[in-house]
Amino acid sequence: MSEPWTLHPDRALPADPGTREVARELYTAVRDLPIVSMHGHVPVEWFAQDSSFGDPAQLFVVPDHYLTRMLVSQAETLPRLGVGSTADEPVETDPREIWRRFCAGWKHFRGTPTRYWLEHALVEIFGVTQRPSAETADAIYDQVAARIAEPGFRPRALLDTFGIEVIATTDPAWSPLDQHAKLAADGYGERVLPTFRPDPLLHLDRPTWRDDVARLAEAAGTDVTTYDAYLDALRTQRQRFVEAGARATDHGHLLADTTPLDDGEARRVFDAALAGRVTAAEAQAFSGHMLFQMAAMSAEDGLVMxxxxxxxxxxASAPFAAFGPDRGYDIPVAAEFTRSLRPLLDAFGHHPSFRMIAFTIDEDVYSRELAPLAGVYPALRLGAPWWFLDAPDAMRRFRESATETAGFSNLSGFVDDTRAFCSIPARHDLARRVDAGYLARLVLEHRLELDEAHEVAADLAYRLPLAAYPRP
Known part of the structure; x- marks a missing residue:
């Protein structure tokens, strides 16, 4: 009989024994600090309805595009993983069968951060003692399903179990925020916060743009037939988000361009979009213009950008057409910040009421662009490694490339980016381990005193995220 599956207490800490000893001390000191999850995408409905997660496949597999994309790379299909149907293949509806496919593909996650998060959740949260495989799939499924069915495994209860002090959802700009109102009435208004996400409204050439503008108009209670009315409707909704407890906006543009248009040109392009005659170049210029406008509004209402x-x-166009956003294999491209953010930072970089956090998945710009920018403009903070970079070695590279220029105080601290609720404590645990290792090296190289390292470890894990997202 094989040994029970366990996780090493020093996982992700430095291999060198001397460095590991100091890192272990630093990690132990911050391991149980509260979690501040301000860059998340967990649906607000989970908390408002506080219902069961359903089954292991719905909790772990179906909503997690980190997980499904790896299995697709090994010839699985999204329909067989329960994501949806295509014309050629019906969706798998048996959660146990979906789980079996996931467990059979466990080996494909070796060496990835997804492996770290999954094993943390399975072992630490669910008490699983068998490594996933085709042979153990059913036994693990039954164990996880039994835990999910417990009353203490509802989303609100897990806020306490996971030590989450505050978590932000991501909500469309036209949201009526009724689910957040319910949460506030139930006493969770200070703990589960909305985040204003206007992306579909800022890209004029998206197929749904005019329909989305109509949704904005309905939510704001006004007609949006002009550019000026459009700006007013955005301001109205932003204020409602502020009143509902929001602390931030979220923008996922392809480019970081923030070049403003003059008012006359902005009105002309907006009218062309309403008439269905906008060009791709006009739409791209307008999206950069609107990032500038969002910054201007943030300087007014205090929402962190x-x-x-x-x-x-x-x-991949076919999966996107069949399954919608986040299922069409999003891929990183090179990013440019120095010139792109210059108009915005020139206007608002020293504004006392403006705060911006910049994330990237282009490692090349950490030391060359973002760290120098964050190291001088008081309004700008550099966000934590995000998405493809929230892996142990990438996190270490981030610390090494950004800290020497930006310092620690100009960083956001670790904030996760996930829809997979059970991966939140795992992601924060990994970040705290990696930061402890980096700080331990500074201590042993006599570049930082041990008491300072303890203070910085707590800053990165807890105090900096709170400071980076102040109440408006």
Whole structure:
């Protein structure tokens, strides 16, 4: 009989024994600090309805595009993983069969951060003692399903179990925020916060743009037939988000361009979009203009502006058409910030009421562009490694390339980016381990005193995220 599956207590800490000893001390000191999850995408409905997660496949597999994309790369299909149907293949509806496919593909996650998050959740949260495989799939499914069925495994209860002090959802700009109102009435208004996400409204050439503008108009209670009315409707909704407890906006543009248009040109392009005659070049220029406008509005209402460009969304057209956003294989592209953010930072980089956090998945720009920018403009913070970079070695490279120029105080601290609820504590645990290893090296190289390292470890894990997202 094989040994029970366990996780090493020093996982992701430095291999060198001396460095590991100091890292272990630092990690132990911050391991149980509360989690601040301000860059998340967990649906608000989970908390408002507080219902069961259903089954292991719905909790782990179906909503997690990190997980499904790896299995697709090994010849699985999204329909067989429960994501949806195509004309050629019906969706798999048996959650146990979906789980079996996931477990059979466990070996494909070796060496990836997804493996770390999954094993943390399975072992630490569910008490699984068998490594996933085709042979163990059914036994693990039954164990996880039994835990999910417990009353203590509802989303609100897990906020306490996971030590989540505050978590932000991501909500469309036209949201009526009724689910957040319910949460506030139930006493969770200070703990589960909305985030204003206007992306579909800022890209004039998206097929749904006019329908989305109509949704904005309905939510704001006004007609949006002109550019000026459009700006007013955005301001109205932003204020409603502020009143509902929001602390941030979120922008996932392809480019970081923030070049403003003059008012006359902006009105002309907006009218062309309403008439269905906007060009791709006009739409791109307008999206950069609107990032500038969003910054101007943030300087007025105090919402922190989060920007994470550099992702070519829906690289594969067929999965996107069949299954929608986040299922078409989003792929990183090179990003440019120095020139692109210059108009915005020139106007608002020293504004006392403006705060911006820039994320990237282009490692090349950490030391060359973002760290120098964050190291001088008081309004700008550099966000934590995000998406393809939230892996142990990439996190270490981030610390090494950004810290020497930006310092620690100009960073956001670790904030996760996930729809997979059970991966939140795992992601924060990994970040705290990696940061402890980096700080331990500084201590042993006599570049930082041990008491300072303890203080910085707590800053990165807890205090900096809170400071980066102040209440408006």
């Amino acid at each position: 989060q920007l994470h460009p550099g992702v070519l969304r829906d690289h």
